Amino acid sequence: MLDLLTYDFMQRALIAALLVGIAAPMVGVFLVQRRLSLIGDGMGHVALAGVAIGVVTSTSPVFAALIAAVVLAVLVELIRARGRTSGDVALAVMFYGGIAAGVVIISRASGGSATSLTAYLFGAITTTSVTDLVVFAVLAFVVMATTWLLRPRLFAVANDEEYARATGLPVLALNIVLAVLTAVTVVVAMRVVGLLLISALMIVPNAAAQLVARSFRSAVRWAVAIGVVASIGGVGVSFYAATPSGGTIVILTILIFLALSAGAGLMHRLRAAGHHEAEQHDHEHGPGCGHPAVAHDDHVDYLHDGHRHAPHGAHYDEHDLGDGVPSEETARK
Known part of the structure; x- marks a missing residue:
């Protein structure tokens, strides 16, 4: 696998995969705690509309997707907090509105521009430019640093929102921060695994980690380790197997989950026997x-x-x- 490092585009791809493999599970662990496993898909649909705007206007699709995802994330959280509508309804509106806007807007683009949209939908990590990598690195660092600094508060809110509010924590502000972090993570990962698959990299490593971890801290470490192995390993496998990187990464992540699930089930039966x-x-x-x-x-x-x-x-x-x-x-x- 060392021969991968002889190619500049693969060097950038592996670095991007490493960034996403660390950042996505760190945010996803709080989404799993709050039973918001599908919110990454909703953010992806909204980011699609932003990408479409960037393509049609010949501006940066990355920044357009970032602005669209962040704005919608904050609006949905404010709507949910005010009790005007439930969280799942707000998420559904985000799902359908985002993808509908993306389809309508991209229909105004030329044929070549419309084709380039597939790189964001399904991932095209080998086309990551140096500029893209710098932007993704900055965004990933912001996500990781913020998540690490706020992890006790984010965990408190995710575990019991009412109790966190009673203790004086700024629940609404923390929920908005988590929503923004999720939106940023989606944008960081869209060229690696694609907007339609990013939710898997935020959720599945955490689901796998919960099978073997005994505490929240160890669960985060396990999830990050699984995310990194799946991301880097998936890029390597896709290079040699000539398969799409995004789908390969997600399949590898699911295989790890299934392997740990089988192992955890076997250990449970062995312990039950005694x-x-x-x-x-x-x-x-x-x-x-x-x-x-x-x-x-x-x-x-x-x-x-x-x-x-x-x-x-x-x-x-x-x-x-x-x-x-x-x-x-x-x-x-």
């Missing part, structure tokens, strides 16, 4: 119950009469004593 429900257990375990507590994976077991009991719903699971697990007498000491 968990047996206690036949009869009248004693109620908990802090201060008098029995030593032992950490076991993501929960706590209590040592009792040579057994390890773990509260599980309305019953107790009985776990086998494994190597390295202290006896009840040792744990008390």
Whole structure:
């Protein structure tokens, strides 16, 4: 794969893929928390209208798409916050209005200009120019820096908006920031995976990360790692297989998700095989119950009469004593 670096256009493509692979999952993790997984598609449709304006007016499609996506993102968030209409209705309006405007506007362009629109719809990473790369790098840095600095507040709002509002956080402002970050990410990624596929790179790595991560911080790290591997790997595969880069990146991302999903399911079955429900257990375990507590994976077991009991719903699971697990007498000491 090192021979890819001998081509200038592939060097730019790999750098662009790296930027998108980092930025998209960092924003997407908050969209997944807020159950707004499809908002990237809506932003993509709005950005399409901006690209069409840029093509017809012979101006920069990137900046036109950025302005259109940011303006519509802020408007939709304000409409949703005022309660005039629900979030899904506002998103639907953004979906249909954006793509309809894009189709109508691009119909006024010449044949060559209309054809170039496919590069933004489905991605054309190998056509990324130095100017495009500089613009994408600046925008990606803004997205990553803002997301990193505001991550505790964005997480608080995404996890429980009402509680965040009660604690005094500027919920509306943070929601607008997230909407703008999403719009900027869509514009950054449109030449890499395309406006019609960008949502996959924001959502699927985070869905895969949640299968293996044990905390929000580790989930973000896993999602970024998966996004980078899929983006760079997809560019490499598309070069040798002569396939579209955007579709190849998304397919690789989905394959990673399926592999982790299968692995997580296997681990769950293996762990379940060692968990047996206690036949009869009248004693109620908990802090201060008098029995030593032992950490076991993501929960706590209590040592009792040579057994390890773990509260599980309305019953107790009985776990086998494994190597390295202290006896009840040792744990008390």
